[in-house]
Amino acid sequence: MGLVVQKYGGSSVADAEGIKRVAKRIVDAKKNGNQVVVVVSAMGDTTDELIDLAEQVSPIPAGREFDMLLTAGERISMALLAMAIKNLGHEAQSFTGSQAGVITDSVHNKARIIDVTPGRIRTALDEGNIAIVAGFQGVSQDKKDITTLGRGGSDTTAVALAAALDAEVCEIYTDVDGVFTADPRVVKKARKIDWISFEDMLELAASGSKVLLHRCVEYARRYNIPIHVRSSFSGLRGTWVSNEPQGDQQVEHAIISGVAHDVSEAKITVVGVPDKPGEAAAIFRTIANAEINIDMVVQNVSAASTGLTDISFTLPKAEGRKAIDALERNRGTIGFDSLRYDDQIAKISLVGAGMKTNPGVTAGFFEALSDAGVNIELISTSEIRISVVTRADDVIEAVRAVHTAFGLDSDSDEAVVYGGTGR
């Protein structure tokens, strides 16, 4: 008998009908001889409604109380799901993050899991129960306060529980059929990926793919927990994410896993920086002190005549204002002529472990973009990824051209349901 962790997002349990549908699926997994642990998000728009209420009583809600408020959402969905399962004649017990032993640090609204002690879950399973656990939440180790894990937190809860319980698989149920070779809203001929390595999935997540969050994949890789991303609305097999393909998991595209794009970033160019040691360090220390994460960095070749150079970097649009302010405040110590801010950019990334041993990939990528008339502004590469920054207007054409050039297009248009996946 295997142990399976299943995670259902908010769109899967948006109403009573959704909860009953999910309950049937859970019971099926139990009937197949598995021990089943279910991680569930808040129903549909519950979280947004709670945030709305908070803003009505206080413009800047406090971290501790805000977490206490938001965790009411999962409390509701998990209790209802347990009731629905019992109504189908199976035993179920629901557990808050705290009861499930999800121990975190004390950083409210974006806590990190530091330990999982699922003693009560083990007991519930041993007694024949299906265990339902509130996603997205935990309890702080030092103060015993309720915390939340931030965006995508429920996926992380599921993987962390799967690791602590030594589960065979962590199934992430969502409203899409799996991970695709490109965003199906942009590329109609995008194919569902049957199997993908943790490494490639991490790069896709970092490059703008939204199906799984980077943090969750990283956790799964560290503990070697296979993830199966699949739809809660169909019975179809989804995408397996693991170290090595197992059984009949197909690895069709050995060279390239997929094309990701991201229009959430902006570009800042620091113009006229003296080309001497310590300048770049001064700029990025300033950014780091403002607690801003940057992505790509490019330094132009210095113009010999002036001894000045330009440094460009990308960062989340939401952090743009803060970064500009921080740089302006430190203009005297850093030393630069001016700042340019550009939020009309897109990042397009090609991901695949196969490129390590296929030197033609980079060239093919640039050729495809060139043939499509797309201009490249920045380039950044890792061992298994190439990313470029282009104009935001070019993103759809660029993604489609690259997808076709690397033979990722499926033979037929697939019908795909796509939408937000809750948290």
Next chain:
Amino acid sequence: MGLVVQKYGGSSVADAEGIKRVAKRIVDAKKNGNQVVVVVSAMGDTTDELIDLAEQVSPIPAGREFDMLLTAGERISMALLAMAIKNLGHEAQSFTGSQAGVITDSVHNKARIIDVTPGRIRTALDEGNIAIVAGFQGVSQDKKDITTLGRGGSDTTAVALAAALDAEVCEIYTDVDGVFTADPRVVKKARKIDWISFEDMLELAASGSKVLLHRCVEYARRYNIPIHVRSSFSGLRGTWVSNEPQGDQQVEHAIISGVAHDVSEAKITVVGVPDKPGEAAAIFRTIANAEINIDMVVQNVSAASTGLTDISFTLPKAEGRKAIDALERNRGTIGFDSLRYDDQIAKISLVGAGMKTNPGVTAGFFEALSDAGVNIELISTSEIRISVVTRADDVIEAVRAVHTAFGLDSDSDEAVVYGGTGR
């Protein structure tokens, strides 16, 4: 510096505006130099909405999961209230029943408090915080499961915390101005009571007065915690409930505290019972085994010619069907001719410690009813209460007549807000 426990019902925190209004009142109490602990119910209709959802997924919701679901309501209101207080520039922390140390037995949906260990509340107060506690909920001692205290549970939470923290007073904020000499919806000239003893309040609560629940008053009497029932919508002084009046608390009506009525009961008459030892015991053992609480009991004088008698008793209407079924099933062993069921009755009670030393009260009560043309069907008395059962149709006239006869009418019609008080 005193310690005050305040409890706010669902109608007081029905929306963001209500929460902000209550927050101001709490901050005022803190500014007056008190340490303040606040017990809060779920917002307005939240609990009903959650019950609705539960019924949609399962016709008979399970106790443990149902409690988990319902407690989400207080989690929301307490977090919002803490945020609203912080927004006014004061420190506040919210605590679930479990965090506040409300330890109960394991009877889900109607758990009893068996201990209160408010260590975290003490710490929060010592650090200068206002402590906000979820009413209505606790955690079971043996299984560490979330429990709820049943109807009126938040009042009991407040009194229990007041006792454990040795508070000066437990203020119960509601949507009426206090305890009245009769239900102001029935008797326009009903007067707000300035002070009432625990004993009289217990009898009023047992006789149909809904402002405070019997369980809560009993708890307060056991630990000698003065209760101040007052409106969260006005700044008026309400009704003090305690052992002895203090300071300027007025005791205007030494003889009679008030008139209560109750139309929630039904009457069962067991007809043709052999008048021999053990018969009544057999009937009431049957009822007790069905876990039904009965109220008044009357046995008629036996008719010498037949050796048969009738036994009547009252019980909650909701239990009527179950009682009839239980008696019918045991007809053979008990031995009776027939059963009569009557749910068109009302109970009218006169309560006041003064009647112990005023022998004319009973006579005056019956005379008032007689003058109003109201027929009495059953009579039951305690040391400080007389109750009669009449036709339900007569209840308004009967209550008004008795209220006037005992000099309880106020000189002027008072304007009174009256409604449900949540739980």
